[in-house]
Amino acid sequence: xxxxxxxxxxxxxxxxxxxxxxxxxxxxxxxxxxxxxxxxxxxxxxxxxxxxxxxxxxxxxxxxxxxxxxxxxxxxxxxxxxxxxxxxxxxxxxxxxxxxxxxxxxxxxxx
Amino acid sequence: xxxxxxxxxxxxxxxxxxxxxxxxxxxxxxxxxxxxxxxxxxxxxxxxxxxxxxxxxxxxxxxxxxxxxxxxxxxxxxxxxxxxxxxxxxxxxxxxxxxxxxxxxxxxxxxxxxxxx
Numbered sequence: 695x696x697x698x699x700x701x702x703x704x705x706x707x708x709x710x711x712x713x714x715x716x717x718x719x720x721x722x723x724x725x726x727x728x729x730x731x732x733x734x735x736x737x738x739x740x741x742x743x744x745x746x747x748x749x750x751x752x753x754x755x756x757x758x759x760x761x762x763x764x765x766x767x768x769x770x771x772x773x774x775x776x777x778x779x780x781x782x783x784x785x786x787x788x789x790x791x792x793x794x795x796x797x798x799x800x801x802x803x804x805x
Numbered sequence: 806x807x808x809x810x811x812x813x814x815x816x817x818x819x820x821x822x823x824x825x826x827x828x829x830x831x832x833x834x835x836x837x838x839x840x841x842x843x844x845x846x847x848x849x850x851x852x853x854x855x856x857x858x859x860x861x862x863x864x865x866x867x868x869x870x871x872x873x874x875x876x877x878x879x880x881x882x883x884x885x886x887x888x889x890x891x892x893x894x895x896x897x898x899x900x901x902x903x904x905x906x907x908x909x910x911x912x913x914x915x916x917x918x919x920x921x922x
Contacts, residue, residue, distance in 0.1 A: 696847075698847070728910065730913075735814075735915065735916075736915050736916075737809070737897055737899075737913030737914050737915045737916050738848070738897075738913045739913070740910045740911070740912065743910065783847070783848065785848075791836055791838070791853070791901060791911070792850060792863075793848075793850065793911065795847040795848040795849075796847055797845070797846060797847045798847065
């Protein structure tokens with residue numbers, strides 16, 4: 695039972711345009727959500743997070759939106775840059791350090 | 806943030822053998838974890854490495870197969886025992902640094918890519 699789903703395994707976007715990565719979850723007890731970025735041969739790097747008491751969190755070019763009623767979150771990258779090309783994982787937790795990860799979306803930003 | 810290193814970075818092993826993976830953090834951390842990422846799959850938590858006591862294992866993972874040590878606040882090992890090809894995965898160490906404002910953010914090591922023949 696996959697509690698955190700990233701239904702798009704890959705995404706290609708032109709440089710300068712917006713990248714939107716989506717994540718759905720099934721467990722209503724999740725109260726904290728995170729996005730990680732992973733380059734080949736490196737470990738995941740924390741990108742941005744959001745608590746369930748918020749619906750939006752912004753950090754520079756990165757914004758995460760949370761829709762609790764739909765159990766959906768998305769990561770927006772504006773403008774997209776070639777260096778953003780990586781695998782992006784969303785993760786969720788329910789008040790503990792235990793994360794449930796999605797399977798990842800490979801983003802390719804085309805120059 | 807904490808810098809986490811792992812040894813080895815990759816290894817190819819024969820079935821039936823065991824491999825110990827080391828994880829070193831450059832600063833004291835509160836919690837350390839071990840994850841597995843099987844090919845095409847998400848990261849799955851194996852266990853929480855507890856300093857000075859037995860690790861806490863997640864459902865589906867047992868100490869006999871994945872013994873874990875954490876002798877101090879900055880170092881942990883994971884052993885993959887009696888390996889089979891199904892154990893071929895990337896194994897990642899992570900930690901939550903002490904004193905961080907974001908209690909939930911975990912920092913990951915680069916991973917150890919294990920191939921079992």
